Structures are given as structure tokens and as C-alpha cells.
Amino acid sequence: MPELNLTSAPAHLRHGSNIGQPLTRRDGVLKVTGQATYAADNHPPGMLFAVIAVSGIAHGRVVSLDVAAAKRHPGVVDVMTPDHKPQLAIDPEIKTNPFVFRMETLQSNEVRYANQPIAVVIAETLEAATEGAALLAPRYETLPPLVGLDAGESFVPPVVGVGNPTENHLGDVEAGLASAEKRIDATYETPPQYHNAMEPHAIVVQWDGDRLSVDMPTQGLMLSLARIAELFGIAHDKIHIRSPFLGGGFGSKGLMGGPPVLGIMAAKLVGRPIKLVLRREQMYGPVGHRAPTRQRLRIGADSEGRLTALDHHARTVSSMFDDFYEPAADASHTLYAAPAIRTSHDAVRVNTGTPLFMRAPGEATGSIALESAIDEMAWACGMDPLAFRLKNYAEVEPISGKPFSSKALRACYEQGAARFGWAKRSPQPRQMRDDAGLLVGWGMGTATFPALMFQAEARAAIRRDGSGVMEIGAHDMGQGAWTALAQIAADAVGLDIDRVTFKAGTSDLPDAGIAGGSAHTATAGAAIHSAGAAVIAKLADLATGDERSPLFGAGNTGVIARDGRLIRRDDESRGESYAEILARAGVAEVEARGTGAPNPAAMEEYAMHAHGAVFAEVKVDPELGQIRVTRMVGAFAAGRIVNPRMVQSQLFGGMIWGMSFALHEEAITDRRTGRIMNANLGEYHVPVNADVPPLDVITVEEQDPHVNTLGIKGVGEIGITGSAGAVANAVWHATGVRVRRFPIRIEDLLTQL
Amino acid sequence: MKPFDYVRPATVSEAVVAAARPGAAYLAAGTNLLDLMKGNISRPDRLVDVTHLDGLDAIETLPDGSLRIGALVSNADLAHDPAFAKTYPAVAEALLSGASAQLRNAATVGGNLLQRTRCAYFYDTASRCNKREAGSGCDAREGESRGHAVLGWSDSCIATHPSDFCVPLVALDAVVEIEGRGGRREIALDELHRLPGNSPERESALEPGDLVVAVRLPPAARGFAAHARYLKVRDRTSYAFAVVSAAAALRIENGKVAEARIALGGVAAKPWRARAAEDVLRGVAPTADAFQEAAWRALTDAKPSGDNAFKIELARRIVVRALRLAAAGTPARLPALPASPFASTSGAIHA
Incomplete structure (x- = not known):
């Protein structure tokens, strides 16, 4: 693959430093002209097409496959089945670390969920492989599947999310409820949801002896590389993964799933390059989803509207064969102060692909329930929902008692409410109408997401011509990493962004950590910042130690890097260019590495979260029950904003997703078969343009000296939280009907309007 | 493939x-x-x-005042033909409420008539479906049936016909011209789609080889231009099939309904003409009470086929609203959100 040349885009207008500038996407021109190469755009010579055949049942086993019929089909080269496949170096059922999930690699004929891969047909053309897969005509021994939140005996999982405790306590919840003046006890349900990235999971594989070349969208290059290495028993340095662009990931491309492994196996089986792309409906199974939840919230408040207790219990599901538990109740850990808080989870096992991280895992599901319940409690207390939230504002993190590293939520409430015009809201529901007679409702929700940080490394260099290089195996899922991280890189080496060659998206570059948890900019950015500082220090050593330099004797701390020059901090008239320093020293380039990692001491001392406030207006037809969001304002405080344009786009996307959560998204599972009946973008509804109202995003100033080197909290996921509840609360305010099952449908309102 | x-x-x-x-x-x-x-x-x-094929892509007015629409005219070209939209506004509105701009640019008049149901069990080859495989059974019954038929269904099939276009067409007595092995013939659109009965695999009156070559609107269809609307309730604002839809067209003379046409979409295996409801309105003033009565009459025979009882009540309300909108008069311009309950909302930019 040719090296990416992102700088072919027009030069960017820039004033002052790079960080903080609303640069347009550096990869934008490539994308709109079709030159950006996604994984499935690669066609190595001799490539064959692999198509997965998936199970039509959710539980049982495959008793026969008509392999002969598939093989007879013109163009079919081979059919990979449990009986005919390359052996893996380790059993894929073995969990070698908590980030390894069990996958289907045709290890047996057992069927654990609908759409599970049961065979792979390899052919000269996509059409032949597809028809070959259809000709397999599997026959099954079917067992009754377990479906839904009441499928079987519930149990308390050992942990939820990634190692979170299943239960958390503060104070005595029952006593708090008993002493309350007002109480609510409400149960909310959220459906299974699927990531549905525009780009399906895809892999193009080429084996060259024991060397493996892979084009595959991934949010975690090094995690994928490590998983491939252990499954195929090859050394890390024999594997090269390219993932320059992802057409969305949302968590479903974070950890290696079964389908790309099947692609690698298929290439090994036939000894030719392979392309394997999931069909849309095949994404509803083996590549993760957001589990359904049923959440019970019991809340008490005193006569002044102060919370006395908050009890949040979440029921969820996991697969029959692995463990991931949507940490929905954890949403109640951080937002509202109460003397007694309890969060708890339980789960049942069902015949489903294992649920996984999906954009704001836990926070998204938990937030819509919590924000709905808080709204119900405010109404019970006769208080404005914003006043009620301010009354119960958490000055410190409620359960841990830790101070926040920063928390500009009050400013979010104020600025968001002012922009929205919240003060004009009628306190009673069903009081507002527009000129056309439609019911109008205003609702709000509080947004929150933890400011996480992983580990990363970067390599920086300054070249003889005075230009810079920054290398890090970072991931651009569409969020704008090619741009935002390059801005951090430019500042880190004191150069204009167009003077820095920024390399990312391949596995031979230093490990950038996973692009997840809203932590990628902070994590990769910290490594970049640190590598830049290290290379500048080396350059400064060359200059300040050389008596021919005007910087001689200035000492490392006495110089600053700016616009390709080192200058004396105490006398900015004295300085010289990088090129001059390197030329005099006779050095082709200087390079250095840097790392980014969480600061355990700061994490021990502070609670670190981004916050926001979302206000939504909906209109509801008073007779027909159709709902439409007409306006949303979101004010978010997320520390330092590296690129306001990318951040706004991320927050827009999150707010739209929140609206989608409240009103649209739901995988419909047949209760008898466990099959998903709307596994396509025609029937699995996400908002279309006509659903998306004018959105207004305010990024509230917030400086955080503790959270990480650059003060970045991340914005990838927070936009969903708060937004979903705001829309749901607006529907209640419009209609007076409280719907506790999401998405809210026409029939939920129709007979009560 | x-x-x-x-x-x-x-x-x-x-x-x-x-x-x-x-x-x-x-x-x-x-x-x-x-x-x-x-x-x-x-x-x-x-x-x-x-x-x-030549000659199938014209929109032509015939000497008797009928309009003949070639089967290959695209949905978009038809909807955006100014004379067509002015004369048959409910049909244009229905067309523009369907699918997406890209699909409407491609999809043809003939194809729209003959599109297959969107029943999930029909599309899911792992499920049993009497339409897909005669006699295999119907997994939609007792299944996830929120969107299924409430009129004209049978135990062998509860699927609906998804077309928006066909709903006002059937209300306006459209006729389908067919070329078959026996030459040219024509049938009422209302006769084209079949109710499932015991043979849901037979979806239309077409015989092997039959080609729909044109759809014709009779001269009388022009008489409703001043009072004709299509209303479609759906789960999102655009690019969604109707949960329930209705076309209402009125000929109002001297403050009374001289003639009413009502048809429902998304409720049956065919676009559902509600003739009994039309009769209720003949000769009466276009009042809310009369519309309520008509709506009740339209759904008299409705019964849920699963988790879809709400569609019956929704259909009644849609009929009332569509009649009210029609009585109020066809708007001078097609709304930005065609057929949407939010058609009148400001801030609507596109569908």
C-alpha cells in the first residue's frame, strides 16, 4: 500500500499554536474523493473471496453441511468447516487475559447463537462464494434457545464492565428510603442494540511463508496483533496490520472477533490471499452488541427535594459461553449526591453472541434510566428538573468521597439552559403547543463519562531539513485522530502542522493503546507530547552544549521550541533553527521516544469525569403519537479541547445517538427462535437526516491540571449520556405519559394521549 | 448469488x-x-x-382526460412532474414519502406496484413463510408481529403490502394495463393485489409473462385535486415504511361531500380501499363527526393478527386526520416533509 500522503490536502489556516485550532480533517479530501483506502478496498494479486455461512438457529448443533454441493459450484475453491480447517496454536476458548473474548473459529459443530459462523466458503468471486455458502444448506439438531431478560435463573456476575465491582454501597439505602418524604420506584427497559458501523468488519489477508500481512479495521492494533500472534503461534514481528481508516467502530472493532480470524485461517488453508467482509446481517452476532437491560430505580427525597437514597439495580444478559456484563447501574456512582447509594447488577445467560462494549457501555443504558428517574423524582417533589439536579449536585464523587479533578457541570447547566431558554419551560406536562397544535415538551439530562487513560508510546524525530516526524500506531475511527493527534504532535515538536510527517494506523508503529473509553486523544496525545518533549530536549542538548550556537549555555530548561526554532526563554532574540542545529552537529536526525500513561497517584486522589447537560425539545402529534425531536442543546465540559471542530462533530454524533437510543434503536429478537428479525439498516432504525434537528453544542471551558499531561478528558462517548434521557423526559413533558421502555414507540403513547 | x-x-x-x-x-x-x-x-x-423497452416511460394525458403513466417512469420523475403533482397531489405526496431520494430516482412505477412485502419472516430464510415457500407455515403468526396486517389477513399469512404509491392510486380507481401472452388487457389496481387466503404465495392477478406496461388514472380522478392528501405515520421521519397510512380525497360541492375516496396502507396484503367509509361521507357536510363515523366504518372488520391491536386505533385516527387535511384543502406546495404529521412544522428542511 502506498504511504498515506495526508498533506496533499490544502494547507490549513492557523493562528498561534496547533492545539485548540478548528482544523478541518486532514484526511477529508482523501475521503470525499474516494482515495482513502479502507480494508476491503485492498485487492492483492491472486486474492480469493471468503464468505461466512452463519447459523440459522440460536442453540443446538450443525449435523450436516452439503459441502459437496458448495464445492461443485463453479468458482468455489474450498469450504472450511470444523472438519477441514488449519489448526490454531491455542484453543480460542482460552481466555489469556481479560481483553480476550471467546470466538467462533469452527472449533466445533455446536451452535451457541443465531448468526454464529458455521463454515467459510472460499471462491474466485464474491458471487461464487456467496452462492457456495447458500448451497451448504445446513441441517441442525435444534435445542430450545434462551431468549430475553427472564430466560433463566439470574446470577450475580463476579464483575461488570471491565473489572468493575458488581455492587457498590454508601450508607443505608433502605433507611434512606424509609425516611424519605417522596419516593419513586420505577423500572426501565432498554433493548439490545448493535453497533452498525457503516463499514462492516472486513479483513484482507496475505500469508508470505510465516509472515502475515493484514488489512483490517481495528480500534486496537496491538491487541489485535497480540491475539493473532497467539492464535497462529507466530512472533509479533512477523505480523503487519494496516488500519489507516475505520468506517466507524463504536467498540465493535476494539477486540479481535472471530470473523477476521476466520479470514486468516482461510488464507492459510488455501495458500492464497483472502478477502472476507461481513454482510450487514452477519454483524448481528459475532462482533458484539449492547446487551438489553432492565433497571429498577428506587429514589427517596426529603421535603426540600434533597435525595435521601438512590438505589439502582440493573439486570442484563450475557452469552452462554462468555462474560460481559453491561455495567448499567454504575451510572449512578458519580452524578448525584445522596447519603445512601446502592448500585447492583444481576444477569441471565441467553443464546446470543457475547455482548460487548458499545459506545458508552453502561453509561448509555444507565443514563437513560437514571435521568428518567431523576426527572420523575423532580416531578414528585414539585421541582423544576434543573433545580432538582442543582439541589443534589455532587460536590465530591458521591460514593468514593474523592474531590473531582475538575467539574464544570454547573457552568454546563447554566450555559446550556440559557442557550435553550429553559427558564420559559412550563412546570406541568402537556401544557405547551406549537402553532400547528402539536404537543411540545422540553426535557433535560445530565451527561457524564469517566476520563480514562491507557498506555501508549510514540516516536518523534527532527530531520536535517528542520521538519519533524511523529509515529504512533493510533486509530482514526472517523473521530479525527489524523488531525487532532497531528496537532498535538506539531505542538510537541514546535513546528507548523504541515512540517510534521504524522504516521499512524499501522502495527509497526509504537503502541498507541486502544481507541476506546474516550481515552485515545488523551492517551496517544500524552505519548506524543512526551516524545516531542524528549526529541526537543535532545536537540537542545546539541545546541546548548555547542559553543558555536547562539544557545550555548542556555541549558535545557532555558530554551523553547517554536516554529522550527529553539530560542532562549530569557531572550527570544537569540535562537536558531532546527536545521542549523542539526547541520552544525552533522547529524541526519535526532529521535526520541515518549510514553503516556495514567497517573496512579492522581487517580487515587481525584475522581476524573467529563460532564455535560443536554436539553431537548420534542414535538408529539397529540392524536397520532408520532414523535420528532426538534431542537437539542448540549453543553459539555471535557477538559482541554484539542480540535473544536472534531469535538463538536463527536458531540453531535453522541447526541444523535442519544436521540436514537430514546426513540429508534432496537434489535427485534424473535422470542421463540432467538433470531434477530431486523438485522438490516432498513428495519433497524437509526435516525435519518430528517430526524436530526438543529443541534447546538457548547464546549464549556474547563482546565484540569490533574487528569493527564494535556488536561484532556475525551468526548467520544459522553454525548450519548444525558441526551437519551433528555429526549425521553421531553416526551413525558410533551404528553404527560411516562414511558419506561425504550425506544419509545407510537403505541406507547397512542392510547394514553 | x-x-x-x-x-x-x-x-x-x-x-x-x-x-x-x-x-x-x-x-x-x-x-x-x-x-x-x-x-x-x-x-x-x-x-x-x-x-x-420503448414507449414505457411517458406520462401522457389521453383525449378522455385520463392520465397514462408508463411503467418505467421513475417514482421521482412522476412525483416531480408539476402537472402531475398539481392534478393528483395525494399521489405525488405518497411517492415522496416513500423510500429515499436515491431509491425514488431509480424505482419505477411498475416495480412499485409489484414490490414484495417487508414482513421480516418473508425476508428471513431461516423462518417459515407461506409466501416464500407455499405450505411451509407462517412464523410471523405468534412472532414479532407489531407491523403486520389488521385487515384481510388469514392464518396462512399476515403480511402487508408496503407501497405508499398504491394507496392513493387505489383510492382514485387507478387501472393497470398489462401485456400478456393473450395480448393487452387491463384490470383495476384494486384487483391487482390478492388477499392471502390459503394461497399467500399468489400475490397478484398477474399470470406468467404478464408485464405491467402502464397505470392509468381515469378522468374522474382529476376531480379531487383540491382536496386530496396522503398521511403516513412511521417510526422515523423518513426512510421508513408506514406503520399505517391513509389517502383521503374529497370532492366538495356546496359545502357537502359529493364524493369521498379513502384507502389505507400498511394494514393489509393490498392497498385497502375503504368503500364503506366513503359511503358514509356521500352527501354530508365534512365535519369531525362525519369523519369519525367514516373512520369507524373503515376499520369495522379489522382485527389484530398479533401484537398490533394499536394499528387499528391508529388507522382510525389517521383516517380522521387525512380526511380533515383533505377537507382543509390541498396545500399550494407539497410539504417539505411529505405525508408526515410534522408536515406543517417549521424547521423541516427535507425528507
């Missing part, structure tokens, strides 16, 4: 011969058929491409 023959006959009569063979299917824009083929729901042996 299953290999198939592809033929491009030069004339309509050659096309009829080519398509009369077992396993053949006509291909126009393919917006439905190709999806069905990719999903293995339809496995034709032979596609007969009619897209280049």
Missing part, C-alpha cells in the same frame, strides 16, 4: 415470451428484486431486463 440468465428483449412482446418461462422474473430498477436475490429470498433462473 445463484447464477441466472440475463436477457434484454427488444420489444414488449418478446419480453412477455421471455418472461413466461418458469423461473423468469422481470427486472426494472431492481430496488427490491436485487435485495431479494442477494438475500436468497428470490432465486430466479432468468432476469428479463425491461428497462430499455
